[in-house]
Amino acid sequence: MTRFTxxxxxxxxxxxxAVYEVAEQSLHSVQSSEPTDQHAAxxxxxxxxxxxxxxxxxxxxxxxxxxxxxxxxxxxxLTHISHLTYTLAHAHIYKMKEIRDEIEEKLLRLYSxxxxxxxxxxxxxxxxxxxxxxxxxxxxxxxGRDHLEYSVIRNRLKNDARVGLIGDWGTGMDDALxxxxxxxxxxxxxxxxLGDVYYSxxxxxxxxxxxxxxxxxxxxxxxxxxxxxxxxxxxxxxxAKGFYEQALRMNHxxxxxxxxxxxxxxxxxxxxxxxxxxxxxxxxxxxxxFQDRPSHPVPPYVDExxxxxxxxxxxxxxxxxxxILLSHHQLFSxxxxxxxxxxxxxxxxxLLSAFQSYFDQIEVWFWGxxxxxxxxxxxxxxxxxxxxxxxxxxEENGDPYAPVDPSYADHVPYLNTDTNWxxxxxxxxxxxxxxxxxxxxxxxxxxxxxxRCTYYMFPSWGQTPPDNWQVKELYTESISPAHCKISTAHH
Numbered sequence: 001m002t003r004f005t006x007x008x009x010x011x012x013x014x015x016x017x018a019v020y021e022v023a024e025q026s027l028h029s030v031q032s033s034e035p036t037d038q039h040a041a042x043x044x045x046x047x048x049x050x051x052x053x054x055x056x057x058x059x060x061x062x063x064x065x066x067x068x069x070x071x072x073x074x075x076x077x078l079t080h081i082s083h084l085t086y087t088l089a090h091a092h093i094y095k096m097k098e099i100r101d102e103i104e105e106k107l108l109r110l111y112s113x114x115x116x117x118x119x120x121x122x123x124x125x126x127x128x129x130x131x132x133x134x135x136x137x138x139x140x141x142x143x144g145r146d147h148l149e150y151s152v153i154r155n156r157l158k159n160d161a162r163v164g165l166i167g168d169w170g171t172g173m174d175d176a177l178x179x180x181x182x183x184x185x186x187x188x189x190x191x192x193x194l195g196d197v198y199y200s201x202x203x204x205x206x207x208x209x210x211x212x213x214x215x216x217x218x219x220x221x222x223x224x225x226x227x228x229x230x231x232x233x234x235x236x237x238x239x240a241k242g243f244y245e246q247a248l249r250m251n252h253x254x255x256x257x258x259x260x261x262x263x264x265x266x267x268x269x270x271x272x273x274x275x276x277x278x279x280x281x282x283x284x285x286x287x288x289x290f291q292d293r294p295s296h297p298v299p300p301y302v303d304e305x306x307x308x309x310x311x312x313x314x315x316x317x318x319x320x321x322x323x324i325l326l327s328h329h330q331l332f333s334x335x336x337x338x339x340x341x342x343x344x345x346x347x348x349x350x351l352l353s354a355f356q357s358y359f360d361q362i363e364v365w366f367w368g369x370x371x372x373x374x375x376x377x378x379x380x381x382x383x384x385x386x387x388x389x390x391x392x393x394x395e396e397n398g399d400p401y402a403p404v405d406p407s408y409a410d411h412v413p414y415l416n417t418d419t420n421w422x423x424x425x426x427x428x429x430x431x432x433x434x435x436x437x438x439x440x441x442x443x444x445x446x447x448x449x450x451x452r453c454t455y456y457m458f459p460s461w462g463q464t465p466p467d468n469w470q471v472k473e474l475y476t477e478s479i480s481p482a483h484c485k486i487s488t489a490h491h
Contacts, residue, residue, distance in 0.1 A: 003432065003462040004043070004171040004394060005052050006198045010237045010287055012055040012064065014132065015086045016199040017238065018125035019051040022117050024204075035212040036174040040463055047117060050078035058083065065090050067103050081111050081118060089122040093129060128200060131239035137284050138244070138263040140309050148312045152267040153228075155258035157190065159272050160443035164188040166392035167328075167368025168232070170197030172209035174465065176393035177217055179435055179458045182471045184221035186439055186456075190259075190268075191225060194368035194389060195232030195283060195328035197242065206242030211250065226251045226259035228266055231283035232328035232369060233300070240264070240283070265306055267313050269321070272447050274481060278313055279326040281306060282351070286329050299339045300329040301350035314358045322482040324440070325355065325365040331386055332412040334403040335370050346408045352381060359383055361482045364453070366438070372400035373423050373436035373455060375415040375475070385479065386412075387438070387453075391423060395432045395460040421455055421475035428461045435460050436474070450478035 006013060023045040024038075042048060057071045057079070058064040067087050074080040084103050091100035107114065144150025157163065164183040169176055170193075183191065197209050210229075218224050227250040235243045243264065251259040264281040286300030302310070313319060330338065332347045339345055355362065359382050368390035376386040391400070401422060403409040415421070426432040435458040442451050454476040459469045 003429075004173050004198065005056065006234075006394070007055050007059040008233070009055070009059055009064070010132065010200075010233075011090075011129075012059055012086075013199040013234060013237050014128045015082075015089075015121075015125055016048075016051055016055055017128055017202050017205065018121045019047050019082070020199065021124055021202070021204055022120045023047045025120075026117055035208055035216060036172065036177050039172045039208065040174070046078060047082075047115065047121075050076070051082045053079045054082035054086065058086075067099060067106065077111060081107070081114050084111075085118045085121060086125070089125045089129075092122065093126060128202060128238045131241060132200075132237050132287075133239075135236050135239045135284060135287075136241060136244050137281070137303070139303075139305050140263065141305055144262070148309060150309075151261060151263035151265060152313075153259060153261065153269075155226075156269050156271045157275075157442065159270055159274075159447070160441075161189040161270065162187055162442070163277070163440045164191045165194065165366055165389050165438040165440065166191065167194035167366075167388075167390040168196040168371055168394045169193055169392040170201075170205065170209040170234075171393040172198075172205075172213060173393060174463070175435065175459065175461050175469075176209075177213050178465070178469060179392060179437060180214065180217040181220055182456075182458060183437055183439070184217060184223060184225070186471070188439060189225055191227050192277065192279070192326065193227065193229045193247075194326060194366065195230050196234045196368065196394070197232075197247075198234055198394065200237035201231070201235035201240060201242045202238045203242040203245055206246035211246050214250065224253065224255050226256050228261055228268060228277075228279065229264075230266075230279040230326060230328055231264050231281055233283050233286045236283045236287040265309065269319075270442060273319070274321045274447050275324065275442065275451065276313065276319060276321055277324050277326060278310060280310060282327050282329040299348045299350055301348075302354060307354055310355075311358075314361060316361065323358070323362045324479075325362050327351065327365070327367045329369050330367050330388065331365060331383065332376070332381065333370060333388075334374070334408045334412055334414070335372065335400060337404050344411070346404075346412050347381070356382065363479050363482055370400070371396040372433070373421070373457075373474075374401070375421055375455070375477075377413045377415050380412055385477075389436060389438055389455075391433065391435050392437050392458075393435060395426065395435060397432055400433055417475065419475050423457050423474075426460045427466055428459075428464065432460055434458060440479075448481055450480040453477055453479055 088103045140150040229247045268277040282300040364385040374388040457472045
């Protein structure tokens with residue numbers, strides 16, 4: 001069984017990207033019209049499997065670069081080679097001659113017959129590493145030439161549009177493809193991705209895991225819809241080159257004139273001006289620093305210039321409608337510790353302070369990052385609705401609903417309903433959980449009526465799809481326009 005595996009550590013993720021790309025280039029005999037078939041073949045490559053074992057083991061270590069690190073998985077020669085070669089790459093980058101000489105001697109002594117492609121991995125990793133040190137970002141004051149309409153989508157959604165939301169979707173796996181096909185079969189008019197293309201958001205990964213998969217899904221469905229994206233932390237590990245050169249060009253198709261997205265943040269409105277999607281970039285300042293690993297890292301935040309851009313879109317004198325806020329990172333969480341140096345570790349205070357003064361206009365805030373579907377209690381931290389959609393392709397291994405500590409559940413409780421909106425375990429392997437997505441339906445009798453949001457579960461699998469991989473509707477809720485607090489839920 002081949003399931004997609006990654007880690008959150010930036011350097012280990014970059015190593016997976018480097019090994020995957022070198023292994024893919026070595027498999028010249030793999031020819032397939034289906035990108036997912038080739039992806040599965042590369043995942044089975046011995047180098048890739050060794051790198052996966054290596055990074056999973058090293059991710060739990062306090063010293064992942066230690067050439068003397070002895071962990072159980074390293075008893076396997078290929079896994080040990082991956083660790084040593086990865087450490088050698090860092091010795092080259094940081095010009096640590098003594099460590100470099102020591103590792104090269106160890107590799108020669110223990111593994112003189114090793115695959116020469118491991119040396120190619122060092123070169124590829126170094127390339128990605130330096131890209132990650134200078135990430136790309138389109139600033140509305142620079143690239144947008146001080147125009148506040150920069151990255152406001154020119155076209156508008158029709159008043160009865162259906163918009164699909166997915167998060168942490170960029171795995172390139174077959175179940176990711178089928179999930180989007182299922183969304184298209186639900187007649188969505190646009191799709192929004194809340195970020196993260198694995199392993200590191202390289203140009204090749206965006207090409208294979210986003211562009212090719214979405215093109216394939218739309219070909220199968222016989223329809224083309226605009227795609228909008230905001231970046232996650234993984235998308236910036238290799239400098240966001242793939243995000244800008246691949247994801248933001250999805251809407252450059254001749255059939256999608258007027259739907260172009262210019263930056264890593266965007267504003268998308270309905271024709272009647274009653275609703276707007278406001279997507280932010282928390283990935284730029286949400287990636288970990290490579291060289292310096294502070295004991296108390298700053299939680300993700302939005303660039304100061306971008307905050308000014310968002311405030312313009314939230315200004316009630318310029319937009320009188322209701323806002324649906326979008327980010328990759330969480331405002332609050334039960335499952336993740338968002339910071340160490342806080343009396344409220346379940347809360348991202350930076351994001352709260354940036355947007356809380358507009359909570360009377362923001363009726364729902366969707367985010368990803370955690371690989372789960374979670375609906376939080378309405379009114380938590382005075383936010384009308386906080387919703388997590390982060391398991392559209394990357395499934396959690398272990399209970400995603402287990403709180404870090406009981407106090408987290410007390411301070412940011414989930415929504416209690418008679419209907420079980422939670423995703424269940426995969427039928428293929430109960431250690432993993434299923435996927436989820438949401439569809440917002442703007443069809444209304446009157447413009448001031450609520451819109452509806454339906455959450456769906458979709459099965460997750462490795463290589464063998466279940467006999468019946470139907471979409472399961474979990475829960476539907478109404479989202480009222482701002483200043484019309486009459487929201488009710490439908491089961």
